[in-house]
Amino acid sequence: MDISALRQISENHWELAASGKMRVPVVFYANRELLEGMDEKVRDQATNVATLPGIVKASYVMPDGHWGYGFPIGGVAAFDAERGGVVSAGGVGFDISCGVRCLSTGLRAEEVEPMKEPLADALFAKVPAGVGSTGRIHLDDDEMAAMLEGGARWAIERGWGSREDLERVEEHGCMSGAAPEHVSQKARHRQQDEMGTLGSGNHYLEVQRVAEVFDSQVAYQLGIEEGDVVVSIHCGSRGLGHQIGTEYLREMAIAAAKHGIDLPDRELACAPLRSEVGQRYLGAMRAGINCALANRQIITHLTREVFSDVLPRAELPLIYDVSHNTCKEEEHVVDGERKRLFIHRKGATRAFGPGHPELPEQLRDIGQPVLIGGSMGTESWVLIGTEEGMKLSFGSACHGAGRRMSRHRAKKQWRGSKLIKNLAHRGIIIRSVSMRGVAEEAPGAYKDVRVVVDAADRAGLARKVARLEPMVCIKG
Amino acid sequence: MASWEHFPHEADIGVRGAGPSPAVAFEQAALAMTAVITDPNAIRDEAEVTISCEAPSLDVLLVDWLNAVIYEMTTRSMLFGRFSVTIEGLRLSGKAIGEPVDRKRHEPVVEPKGATFTELRVERDAEGRWIAQCVVDV
Numbered sequence: 001m002d003i004s005a006l007r008q009i010s011e012n013h014w015e016l017a018a019s020g021k022m023r024v025p026v027v028f029y030a031n032r033e034l035l036e037g038m039d040e041k042v043r044d045q046a047t048n049v050a051t052l053p054g055i056v057k058a059s060y061v062m063p064d065g066h067w068g069y070g071f072p073i074g075g076v077a078a079f080d081a082e083r084g085g086v087v088s089a090g091g092v093g094f095d096i097s098c099g100v101r102c103l104s105t106g107l108r109a110e111e112v113e114p115m116k117e118p119l120a121d122a123l124f125a126k127v128p129a130g131v132g133s134t135g136r137i138h139l140d141d142d143e144m145a146a147m148l149e150g151g152a153r154w155a156i157e158r159g160w161g162s163r164e165d166l167e168r169v170e171e172h173g174c175m176s177g178a179a180p181e182h183v184s185q186k187a188r189h190r191q192q193d194e195m196g197t198l199g200s201g202n203h204y205l206e207v208q209r210v211a212e213v214f215d216s217q218v219a220y221q222l223g224i225e226e227g228d229v230v231v232s233i234h235c236g237s238r239g240l241g242h243q244i245g246t247e248y249l250r251e252m253a254i255a256a257a258k259h260g261i262d263l264p265d266r267e268l269a270c271a272p273l274r275s276e277v278g279q280r281y282l283g284a285m286r287a288g289i290n291c292a293l294a295n296r297q298i299i300t301h302l303t304r305e306v307f308s309d310v311l312p313r314a315e316l317p318l319i320y321d322v323s324h325n326t327c328k329e330e331e332h333v334v335d336g337e338r339k340r341l342f343i344h345r346k347g348a349t350r351a352f353g354p355g356h357p358e359l360p361e362q363l364r365d366i367g368q369p370v371l372i373g374g375s376m377g378t379e380s381w382v383l384i385g386t387e388e389g390m391k392l393s394f395g396s397a398c399h400g401a402g403r404r405m406s407r408h409r410a411k412k413q414w415r416g417s418k419l420i421k422n423l424a425h426r427g428i429i430i431r432s433v434s435m436r437g438v439a440e441e442a443p444g445a446y447k448d449v450r451v452v453v454d455a456a457d458r459a460g461l462a463r464k465v466a467r468l469e470p471m472v473c474i475k476g
Numbered sequence: 477m478a479s480w481e482h483f484p485h486e487a488d489i490g491v492r493g494a495g496p497s498p499a500v501a502f503e504q505a506a507l508a509m510t511a512v513i514t515d516p517n518a519i520r521d522e523a524e525v526t527i528s529c530e531a532p533s534l535d536v537l538l539v540d541w542l543n544a545v546i547y548e549m550t551t552r553s554m555l556f557g558r559f560s561v562t563i564e565g566l567r568l569s570g571k572a573i574g575e576p577v578d579r580k581r582h583e584p585v586v587e588p589k590g591a592t593f594t595e596l597r598v599e600r601d602a603e604g605r606w607i608a609q610c611v612v613d614v
Contacts, residue, residue, distance in 0.1 A: 039486055041486075066486045066487055067485065067486040067487065068487060069592045069593070069594045069611070069613065070593075070594075073487055090593075093613070094589040094590045094592075094613045095589060095613075130579065130584065131513060131577065131579075131584030131585070131586065131587040132553050132577035132579055132584055132587075133579075134553070186547060189551050190547065190550055190551055199587065200584075200585070200586045200587045200614075201586045201587070201614050239550050239551075242546075242589040242590050242613075243547070243590075245589070245590055246543050246546075246590040246591075249590075249592075249593070250536065250539065250540070253536075253593055254532060254536070265593075265594075266593040266596070267592060267593040267594050269593070403486055403487050406484035406485060406486060406489065407488070407489050407586075407614070408482050408483070408484045408489060409484065433579050433583065433584070434583045434584060434585045434586075435583065436583065436585045437583075437584075437585040437586055440585060440586065
């Protein structure tokens with residue numbers, strides 16, 4: 001990306017001043033290397049977001065920003081309903097509430113090391129992954145509605161997990177304001193056999209070793225230390241979220257002109273928060289968030305069942321569960337004034353600082369854990385939200401490494417079987433239904449997650465707590 | 477003259493169909509989408525699904541067509557290796573021909589989540605061929 005028009009505020013903080021139709025500036029949190037590596041389209045898309053009605057303060061790009069649909073991935077924007085603010089189906093994306101949840105195991109790496117192969121086999125057999133996989137749960141109409149209202153709370157009431165889990169999930173496991181009646185029959189149909197499934201693409205379930213701890217005090221409060229084993233689950237709202245995204249994106253794109261919104265890119269599809277379609281979308285999208293929370297809760301339960309068979313000493317309490325593709329109504333201080341705003345985080349993680357009332361009591365002193373999924377076979381990170389981040393980016397941080405190479409190029413460059421062998425030499429066991437899928441998710445197709453995490457840390461968006469290295473990866 | 481190809485997008489993948497008419501370009505774009513998942517030539521003709529859609533413009537019709545194919549694929553757990561499309565005005569009727577997903581034989585790579593408005597174009601190119609393309613979120 002050409003950065004000549006950007007003003008550097010600090011090492012990891014750059015600004016593109018508002019001009020033309022932009023209502024606010026674009027703020028980039030990244031170092032020079034990351035910025036120069038971004039596609040020109042990232043700046044174009046973030047600039048387009050800055051033109052939307054009711055946007056507050058700035059259109060933000062996180063350190064992992066890359067070319068998305070309408071909004072850049074790694075894009076954050078807040079809208080004020082009182083000033084004609086909008087909600088954007090494109091700003092949330094297709095995989096509503098795709099996110100990461102991390103469980104501790106109470107096990108040390110040396111205990112798990114000799115059991116990696118049977119553990120990988122058992123997880124691969126138990127947790128449905130990849131295209132065409134369905135779960136063992138079939139939801140009828142009533143159960144579908146209950147799931148869309150209840151999220152992870154619904155799953156726990158059905159026996160998939162314990163009450164304590166809910167404290168460690170955003171929204172305490174249940175997104176309020178869900179309106180299942182605005183979720184179409186088609187969306188429900190896509191989901192009826194997909195509960196408890198990982199999906200495909202960059203989704204995964206990993207058994208990871210805590211390789212390095214940067215803040216032992218916070219790590220201790222999260223219940224992890226160097227050499228411990230954790231499990232990370234990356235997936236979302238499956239077919240239901242995809243269908244909600246598809247339908248509302250189309251409806252908002254076509255209706256934008258009726259609402260007097262001049263869309264610079266149709267994919268920015270949005271509607272006023274205070275419009276009928278805006279309200280319907282919010283209700284459906286919140287139901288989609290609940291679907292993702294329920295899905296990760298069921299997969300958690302399946303994972304616990306596997307560990308109790310293979311490594312019976314394990315206990316898997318939830319460390320935290322974060323969502324990436326959301327629009328949430330939150331209270332923030334803007335120019336000294338408390339405001340209720342609608343924060344879009346597209347491929348970005350909520351990262352509330354210490355003391356935030358939304359945080360569970362056990363985490364209130366330290367802030368919200370921020371779980372950064374790396375690419376297959378590299379590493380993942382645990383960060384923690386900061387007070388500073390609340391002011392910098394409405395309490396938001398990056399969500400992953402971000403691709404640096406298209407799937408198209410990746411599949412030409414690598415062979416899945418060879419990658420699996422190479423990773424096995426490094427002690428990382430991969431299970432996947434598709435060799436080409438492994439090639440498309442090759443570690444080299446992604447940016448270096450460390451550079452991204454360092455930028456988030458140095459910009460003050462979130463602080464580094466621990467680095468996780470994969471031992472077993474079940475690839476979706 | 478009918479053909480398909482993929483074009484790069486940073487996070488996902490672009491599908492492009494080309495042919496002497498919009499209908500053929502739409503068929504080819506759907507084939508390109510199948511090729512994101514598996515080799516279309518490895519899919520047997522076992523069952524046929526009828527699809528119809530209508531849109532306010534030809535390019536939105538392409539998005540609707542591809543999304544309808546995604547919906548049929550996921551809810552029927554099928555893959556389609558052949559398509560036939562008729563377009564009258566802005567109304568499309570089509571057929572998708574294929575078989576149930578066989579995870580061993582097809583080794584499906586990734587499931588399309590939805591066809592997007594990104595890089596969406598349905599138009600004639602310099603040689604007069606119809607091009608139908610968009611990015612598919614996977």
